[in-house]
Amino acid sequence: MRDFYGTALANGFMLGTAQYPSPAILAEAFKQSGASVATVSLRRESGTDQAGQAFWQMIQDLGVHVLPNTAGCHTVKEAVTTAHMAREVFDTKWIKLEVIGEEDTLQPDVFGLVEAARILSEDGFQVFPYTTEDLVVADKLLQAGCEVLMPWGAPIGSGLGLNNLFGLRAMRAHFPDVPLVIDAGIGLPSQAAAAMELGYDAVLLNTAVAKAGDPVQMAVAFATAIAAGQMAQTADPMEPRDMAAPSTPVIGKAFLE
Numbered sequence: 001m002r003d004f005y006g007t008a009l010a011n012g013f014m015l016g017t018a019q020y021p022s023p024a025i026l027a028e029a030f031k032q033s034g035a036s037v038a039t040v041s042l043r044r045e046s047g048t049d050q051a052g053q054a055f056w057q058m059i060q061d062l063g064v065h066v067l068p069n070t071a072g073c074h075t076v077k078e079a080v081t082t083a084h085m086a087r088e089v090f091d092t093k094w095i096k097l098e099v100i101g102e103e104d105t106l107q108p109d110v111f112g113l114v115e116a117a118r119i120l121s122e123d124g125f126q127v128f129p130y131t132t133e134d135l136v137v138a139d140k141l142l143q144a145g146c147e148v149l150m151p152w153g154a155p156i157g158s159g160l161g162l163n164n165l166f167g168l169r170a171m172r173a174h175f176p177d178v179p180l181v182i183d184a185g186i187g188l189p190s191q192a193a194a195a196m197e198l199g200y201d202a203v204l205l206n207t208a209v210a211k212a213g214d215p216v217q218m219a220v221a222f223a224t225a226i227a228a229g230q231m232a233q234t235a236d237p238m239e240p241r242d243m244a245a246p247s248t249p250v251i252g253k254a255f256l257e
């Protein structure tokens with residue numbers, strides 16, 4: 001697995017912290033799954049009141065890498081301000097940058113995203129941009145200083161999985177050295193496994209775990225699938241072929257060697 005701004009993660013499971021039935025279930029989902037990164041929205045949780053402080057403390061106590069995000073920001077200014085607040089609260093340079101451009105799909109405003117990425121990178125942030133699978137935008141984000149890209153699987157909260165396999169595969173092939181994370185829209189562990197099999201370095205998801213009937217069990221299922229997908233990828237999977245090929249050996253030739 002590629003490093004994220006020089007940080008090697010124990011696994012490719014990045015888990016969101018919103019919408020759980022209770023803080024105890026959230027904590028247990030992290031503990032049992034071993035997810036290595038927790039992403040936190042500063043705009044949804046109040047950082048100043050007592051409940052907000054307790055929530056931040058609980059996240060810190062999970063002992064995982066914290067990736068604050070700018071979820072809910074619609075302008076460059078909002079996103080940049082939120083990133084600054086996040087750096088103060090969590091004492092980290094990491095920021096998952098979201099600049100939402102369209103309400104029905106929560107599609108990123110890629111123009112605002114590139115601008116905000118440049119401003120934050122120049123200010124010393126290590127930016128994880130939530131983007132589409134557009135290769136031109138990806139290039140602009142890299143030029144703006146991003147060293148990680150996070151293309152969407154599908155719209156946030158949709159659970160539709162990997163909507164554009166061609167685009168996601170092309171992105172992996174086009175940027176072989178860039179750490180890539182599928183962010184958003186993942187509904188099932190099998191989709192997360194497929195992302196890792198494509199050669200992605202991590203998967204970030206929230207809704208599919210938090211909204212499951214049993215979030216803890218679902219988090220473990222995702223952790224298992226992500227590990228399996230990564231293991232399969234490094235085992236050099238076979239190339240699919242159009243024609244049949246007998247898998248039963250001819251007599252007297254059981255092995256290739």
Ligand SMILES: CC(=O)[C@@H](O)[C@H](O)COP(=O)(O)O
Binds near residue numbers: 071096158186
């Ligand atoms: C938590 C977070 O950062 C979300 O904005 C993220 O994109 C996850 O999306 P899903 O809820 O679709 O998994």
